[in-house]
Amino acid sequence: MLVQATIRLNVPPSRELIDTMVEFSKATQFAYNYAVKNKIRSWKILHQKTYRKIRAFSKLPSQLSCKAIKYALETKKGCRNRKVNFSKELSIRYDHRSYSFDFSGICSLSTIYGRIRQTLYVPEYYLRTYRNWEIRSATLSKSGKHLSLNITVTRNVDVAAHTSNNKVIGIDLGINNLATTSEKQFFKGVKDKLANFQRLKSRLQSKGTASARRHLKKLSGRQTRFMRSINHEISKLIVSRANAGDIIVLEDLYGIRDKSKGRALNRLISNWAFYQLKNFIEYKTLRKGAIFISIPSHHSSKTCSRCNETYTKRPKNAGFFKCLNCGYSCNADLNASLNLRGRTNVLRNVLGLLVNQPIVAEDYISLAASPCF
Numbered sequence: 049m050l051v052q053a054t055i056r057l058n059v060p061p062s063r064e065l066i067d068t069m070v071e072f073s074k075a076t077q078f079a080y081n082y083a084v085k086n087k088i089r090s091w092k093i094l095h096q097k098t099y100r101k102i103r104a105f106s107k108l109p110s111q112l113s114c115k116a117i118k119y120a121l122e123t124k125k126g127c128r129n130r131k132v133n134f135s136k137e138l139s140i141r142y143d144h145r146s147y148s149f150d151f152s153g154i155c156s157l158s159t160i161y162g163r164i165r166q167t168l169y170v171p172e173y174y175l176r177t178y179r180n181w182e183i184r185s186a187t188l189s190k191s192g193k194h195l196s197l198n199i200t201v202t203r204n205v206d207v208a209a210h211t212s213n214n215k216v217i218g219i220d221l222g223i224n225n226l227a228t229t230s231e232k233q234f235f236k237g238v239k240d241k242l243a244n245f246q247r248l249k250s251r252l253q254s255k256g257t258a259s260a261r262r263h264l265k266k267l268s269g270r271q272t273r274f275m276r277s278i279n280h281e282i283s284k285l286i287v288s289r290a291n292a293g294d295i296i297v298l299e300d301l302y303g304i305r306d307k308s309k310g311r312a313l314n315r316l317i318s319n320w321a322f323y324q325l326k327n328f329i330e331y332k333t334l335r336k337g338a339i340f341i342s343i344p345s346h347h348s349s350k351t352c353s354r355c356n357e358t359y360t361k362r363p364k365n366a367g368f369f370k371c372l373n374c375g376y377s378c379n380a381d382l383n384a385s386l387n388l389r390g391r392t393n394v395l396r397n398v399l400g401l402l403v404n405q406p407i408v409a410e411d412y413i414s415l416a417a418s419p420c421f
Contacts, residue, residue, distance in 0.1 A: 051334050052202040055178060057168045059155075059188065059195040066137060068108070068159040069190060072116055073138035075102045079120035080132060091121050107160035111146045139189040147186055149199060151179050157188065157197075168197070207337055214293040218389030219286065219329070220348065220381050221299055221322050224367070227282050228381035230389040231289050235282045238274075242320075245271045275321040283328035292337035297388045298326055299345035343391060345384075352376055353386035 059065065079098045088094045095117050102113045119141065123132055146158040153168045181201035188197050218230040227235045248267065252260040290296055301322055326342065333340040351358045352371035359372075369383040370376070378386075 049205050049207050049334060050202055051205050051331065052184070052200055053178060053181070053331075055170075055174050055199050055201060057155075057170065057197045057199065059168060059197050060166060061193065061195055062164065062166070064159045064161045064164050065157065065188065065195060066190075067161075068112070069137035069140055069188070071106050071108050071160050072112060072140050073134045073136060075106050075108055075113060075116035076120045076123075076138055077134050078102060078105075079117045080123055080134070083121055083124045084131075088121075089125075091118060094121055109146070109158050109160070111143070112140065112158060115141050115143075115146075137190045139187050142186045142188065144185075149183055149186065149197075151175055155197065205335060205337055207334070207339060214291070214295065216295045216297060216389045216392050217286070217290060218385040218387070218391075219296065219298045220345075220384035220388060221301060221325070222381055223320060225381045226278070227286065227325065228379070228385050229286055229289070230382070230385040232382065233286065233289070234379075234381070235285075238278060241274070242271070245274075276324065279321060279325040279328050283325060283332055286329060287332040287336060287338075290333065290336060290338045293339070295339045295341060295392055296329065296333045297341050297343060297392055298329060299348060299384075299388055300342040301326075301345065341392070343388065345388070348384040348387040349380060351387050353378075353383050353390065 079094060079102065082088070082098050083094050086097070088097070095114065098117055099113060102108065102116065103110070106113065108116065119138075123134075142157065148156045149168075151170055151174070153170050154165065155168050156163050156165050178201050181203045184200040184202055186197055186199040188195065190196075216230075220228045222228065222237070223239055224237050225234050226237050227233075249264070252264045252267070287296070330340045330342075347358050349369075350361070352369070352374060354376040355371060355374040357371055357373040367380050368377055369380040
């Protein structure tokens, strides 16, 4: 299986690169406006209509002109013909024909003034982790006065076959506990911290002074960075318990925001980066050669993990699940993670898999229609 990662390197500010980004933005804006005005959906047609015109008024090299046209069409499809004004210095996508890089730090980038060579600082962690990976495309972006090059690297990972000797780890996601595993790992929620962020933003927005606006700008992105850090820590600790061939089962919460659950709960869910946590667990699992599965969470919190008795309402007391049939009692989130772990056996029966036959890790398996749930 092919896995990928992105390494971010700081690029010294350069007039050649800034001017190239400005030209790339102009070319993209021209191609986008032309596509919207003439209702063009095909990249081939848009390329035929705009390529020579872009080369006539822009100094962009051939390959970057093609990239600008492609990016314009992608934006048109995503924005559904809405009017879009691109930033002055738009990020540039490079491929192997327009840039080169090696882990010694030598980088060559195509600009409107020709190729320029720069020596970039490569952190020791990147050298230790990604030196033997294959270098693919890159994106040059600008944030404030700083330039950065995001380089995509890939490698093939053999996903080991699962046998009866390998273990299965079920993961239940929640708000009080962000994640609970069948290995009895509990990761406490951060709803108090998120509530503090929300209160601070509300106060600053209601104040409306110049000082408050400056504070809001400084605060921008702090919550995103906080949740990203938390999710990285949680996913790393969860995957550290798995070995090659093990299975990690995560509940699929797609559509959880579609239904109204009350103002307070809706606010918590909207600030809950569960999809990001899922992505972090997935890519770290696959890099280890383990198997990742996402399955529906139907009745996982209402079913006893010991006797499989299902209730219309979850019988719990202060966060504990107590089965009225067999008397089994445990933490409610732990009980849900044990149910998710147990469903891998049902999964094999439904798909007709043998015990030692691997489950394809990149497939998201939806069994919502199965009578087993």
